[in-house]
Amino acid sequence: MPTTVGILGGGQLARMMALAGARLGLRVRVVDTAADACASQVAPLTCADYNDFDAISKFADGIDVVTFDFENVPADTAMFLASRVPVFPNPQALAVAQDRLEEKQLFQRLGMATPTFATVDSLEELQAGILTVGLPAILKTRRLGYDGKGQIRLRAEADADAAWRSLGGVPLILESLVPFDREISVISVRGRGGEFSTYALTENFHEHSILSASLSPAPRSEEIEDTAITFARRLAEDLDYVGVFALELFEHEGNLLVNEMAPRVHNSGHWTIEGAITSQFENHLRAVLGLPLGSTQALGTSVMLNWISEVPDALPLLAEPLGHWHDYGKTSRPGRKVGHATLNGSASEVSDALKRLSAGMKRPSQIDPVVAVLAPQLQ
């Protein structure tokens, strides 16, 4: 150190990586298509299209390692960069994670159970898929979907036509809409020398298909935890993955099904900033730089509340002794992730704080399910 890290993508994940990097004395530079990308408030920004190889080439000059804050980096861009400078995670791993079909096929090859799925490139394949996958099912674009975008639920065979009209024309995947008791994620980090470490399992809560809250450590059996960690490690080793990634799993009656991986730092790991010895952001940087990984040990119980569309009044949270406030410096926009808060302490302290906050909140529905999951731990 000092070392210069380039990040493709300048959103809140890049911003939080840049802040973690600044502490370590790293120089962080970001490239984004938006001139006002929120990471530009804390790191120099190159505003360019990811396919503008002249601009990308200039960006790469003087950078020691390149990484990403989003998974949909064009494969050609990732390969172009990798020919000039170390790129982590490697472009092949990124390519697999970009395609829901390739990803699920890999999960299966690695012995990781997934919901049943079928590839869909025509209305006929969709109709055939409904028979093999069953109903209800969910039709998704294989690429570029997130936060419930590019997805349609099918409840009856008659829904096929409308779903095809809405999404058809790009490669699709039909997945069984499995019943599940909860979604959990495991945030892992793998170093350049193969060192592997995971954070405590996280239970995720959604509203309108967007993550609304996370609780970590999630209540869990030893078996569930072992399986989740085994899956994550197997995947990381197969992909020769370097950096932080998230694996999302459905738990149903004690069984785990793998939903998807995110080849980057992840929203369900934001609690690690205050709730673990080393945050996911610092550990991602340590990994891609080949530095020793930091301890992933959790410090007590953490609950992360996501701020969607607009940031609420900060005062109630700031007045909570366990409250940590994060605002990404973005303008408000429907569905946009604009900030989050983390409460960190003992389970009972966190539960008490959540109850106080819920009482004053516009959307207590964001908090009450978390309080319910915490309740059995308090007895």
Add this chain to the structure above:
Amino acid sequence: MPTTVGILGGGQLARMMALAGARLGLRVRVVDTAADACASQVAPLTCADYNDFDAISKFADGIDVVTFDFENVPADTAMFLASRVPVFPNPQALAVAQDRLEEKQLFQRLGMATPTFATVDSLEELQAGILTVGLPAILKTRRLGYDGKGQIRLRAEADADAAWRSLGGVPLILESLVPFDREISVISVRGRGGEFSTYALTENFHEHSILSASLSPAPRSEEIEDTAITFARRLAEDLDYVGVFALELFEHEGNLLVNEMAPRVHNSGHWTIEGAITSQFENHLRAVLGLPLGSTQALGTSVMLNWISEVPDALPLLAEPLGHWHDYGKTSRPGRKVGHATLNGSASEVSDALKRLSAGMKRPSQIDPVVAVLAPQLQ
């Protein structure tokens, strides 16, 4: 929020404030006389002389509140800013802290014991001062001294001439060089509404008159702690102080003497980044913005090691599970503060980590005295 905070001074303290502020969604801008001031890596910099009121006026445009990362801001500049925008701490408090004589006179007025002192504006006053203060003594410039600069020790009356030749011509103060068992500091924060809170007492270790290490919580009696906190509160209330400040005290045979105050976030409070629920940097920003203060509660035991002149090899520290690395992005220079590290955990974990680090360090003398102070806690 979002709110824009202006900081006069762009060194590592401004840098760490800017990083804490970015997390909260604040826009932070700094002004410094050096174009490469290290805070400029994480926040927009105005490079200007503090007496260039045109530049300072432009800097103040669009800023919601102004604060400082160093105490020697010209009084005229602070007053000029205060006529346009809220400035915290207030310029009067800053003025008192800038002058060792005024500061000590205030301590006395508030019933806070200090080493004996005398004002010195001539060789005759120095000779008379030696008689009232006694020897050994230390002759200091009243203004602009720090880290042992602008100070000369006097061991015999015959030293007076040489000391006067070296420092004379500016207002001086002669202080009794009191014997002390240790130096402790108390980092406090006072909000705009008068709320007051202190961090755990910190014991400070020096090499060549520069802080080399800090340990918090310092081993202490209840009486010592109560006295230190009472002194800090009395001072803050008298000055109507808003923000974080440090009060440095000498402890000798169970008694406390006040040495000096620093009207800003302080090197001996760097451990609060990982070692307290809310860091001194975030709490300073909360205070000057009139937000609720965050909890100052300590999380276990913390030891901060200062990196002076150059940053050592980071790997041994990064390989310690309890280790947190801070590099200010500065170039090396003799006597310059370029980074620090914090170890945070239980007292025995921290002690064990320190022993491992000491074994591989160029300057084990930086660590060994801290290990000795921790030892009685481990029995």
